[in-house]
Amino acid sequence: MVPVDWAAWFDAPDYEFARQVLQRGVAALYLVAFLSSLNQFPALLGERGLLPVPDYLKSFSRMRRPTLFRWRYSDRLFRAVCAAGLVISGVLVLGLPQLGPPWLPLVAFLALWLLYMSVVNVGQTFYGFGWEMLLLEAGFTVAFLGSDQTDPPRTVLILVAWLVFRLEFGAGMIKIRGGREWRDLTALYYHHETQPMPGPLSRQAHLLPKPFHRLEVVGNHFAQLVVPFFLFAPQPLGSIAAGIIIFTQLWLVASGNFAWLNWIAIVLAFAGVSDPVAHAVLPVIPLDWHTTGQTPLWWLIITLAASLLLVVLSYWPILNLFSQYQLMNASFNRWQLVNTYGAFGTVTKQRIEVAVEGTLDEEPDEAADWREYGFKGKPGEVHRLPRQWAPYHLRLDWLMWFLPLRTVHEEWFYAFLGKLLEADSAMLRLLRHDPFDGERPRWVRARTYLYRFATRAEFRETGQRWIRTPLYEAIPPISLRAGK
Incomplete structure (x- = not known):
């Protein structure tokens, strides 16, 4: 076992609530993703689908897009992949693998990552959305949060916060560099009406006074261009920043339908919420989370190696964030890790x-x-x-x-x-x-x-x-x- 004083810098015992939300929340979204695919993929992309995967695989670059279907695709095999994904994500939502050694939830999340990547990489235009790669990256990252037998690893929590930063700040920069409507504060005159899939409250949001819409845009710029930096600040500033992001994402949930994009942003933002702050807001959340043991050396090595990998892969997204020709929802490696994100750089007027x-x-x-x-x-x-x-x-x-x-x-x-x-x-x-x-x-x-x-x-x-x-x-x- 690693001596307590040696692992103290690595462990984040005050973030157990954050770990619970991250692991169970990301697993719940994987469950939704596999269920969505199970219900729709065969008709859209199956053997008799609109864009059949068997035809796509004939010109498929196996070295560039990893998938379990590289050798053979059938609707029966696809359903087996989805069934496995549903079972694994379900037991993670229940917290069962988290009761065991830290390698157990690691293997479970990596299995979800590989299974869903296999689906996304043959999904063609029907899976060409930014939240697909976001879910993949989130699943890989939270895989290294460990189990109830160890304290949450600080480096992984920082990397989850870095993911939220890229998601929010990247979207903010896309808007500032995009349509004039984001700079003259008129974007929300149109967005609630022209967004891809309005929700039950979208019309009411659209009919709000124009001064409120301008305030919405100002709030959006503040939440995406200023607040993300404070995710890395000492507590309670980090928790306040996370709370602002969660609030703004909940407004987007209420005013539209963006699949799991807003929900995964909400879940990931909890990486910045410490147990004392969470307890102060909701006293039902305990302060005295306890692990059953010290951090093993082998787990420390595995987690630091994964953290170093994600840090190295961050080089290209950092360049992209400050590039005049910023890419939106792009991956710089075939494993779809440490991607760049952003949406609605321009708003459709009609x-x-x-x-x-x-x-x-x-x-x-x-x-x-x-x-x-x-x-x-x-x-x-x-x-x-x-x-x-x-x-x-x-x-x-x-x-x-x-x-x-x-x-x-x-x-x-x-x-x-x-x-x-x-x-x-x-x-x-x-x-x-x-x-x-x-x-x-x-x-x-x-x-x-x-x-x-x-x-x-x-x-x-x-x-x-x-x-x-x-x-x-x-x-x-x-x-x-x-x-x-």
Whole structure:
């Protein structure tokens, strides 16, 4: 055993509550990620998916993107990977591996990291979101927090705080370097309305007075550009900084749906909260956490080696943070460790939605009975209150938001229209409403609409939460019969 005075600089006994939140919270988000994948991946990317993984693997660079599917993919094997991920994350949420030696939660978290990396690295555009690599990096980092038999390692807590710093400060710098709306404080005039997937309170947030929106932007800049530095300050400043970040992230949770992005920021921010501060805020949190033994030498060596690795890998993200051409949500190594983060460098001023319609009629003209498919998360029916989905990730709905910003003529979208023409049951389960109750439509098409939130007066008069204006036909009617 390492003598107590030798390990004293390494141990952080006043951060046991932080460790509990970090380990169980990150594990809970892995559970959500595996559940989301289990429910959606086969239809989107499976053997009969929109972008089938077997086809992708034919041109796959095995040396650059580690995955368990490098040798073979099948939907059955994929489900086994997700099942393993759900079981491991579940027992970590319960805290069972943490009762054993420190290597046990280490192995469990590294297993989650490898299993989910295997999914992300073949997920193509449906897994091209910053919170995927954020979850991977968080899982690897908290793996070295040890177990109840040792005190939390100080170096790992600092590295988790460094992860939060890159997440927050990187996002703040992206905004300052991005659209003018962040500098003239008008970004929140639009964001609540045009964000990818509004939540049940998004319309109310949008209708708040403009001076409040300007205050929101000021608060955002303060929380992302100033507060993160204080995560490394002595207590109680470190806990106060973490509390500010948690508060601002909770506001984002309440006003939108960003999968687990905000939730993982909340969980990771607890790395800066000490036990005395946590106890002062919530007296139910104990002050007298006790470990059952001293830090073993072998665990000290393993943890310091991992810490040194993450410090070395930080060189490239640091350069990126201060680069004029700052990258957003980018990884500098194939293991997706110590990445760079950031989002919404510019804010969309108008909300354009792609609506998908089908008809059973022989002739696809305007006299035909066109019926619109309903999505679970993205806006469609104008009276419907948006649902709260986060931290669950609706991948199809998110990609639908990107279509009008890029092009509707994407491979996966044409494949999606083909699945609708086939009335593919797996694909229809990803939708909220099939207007044909499982029957095959003869034709489908894509139309675009301009959406905006209804004012309070408009809502009282019509009951509509959205006002939508037809724009243009993005994809004219297509059918299987036409060979398309």
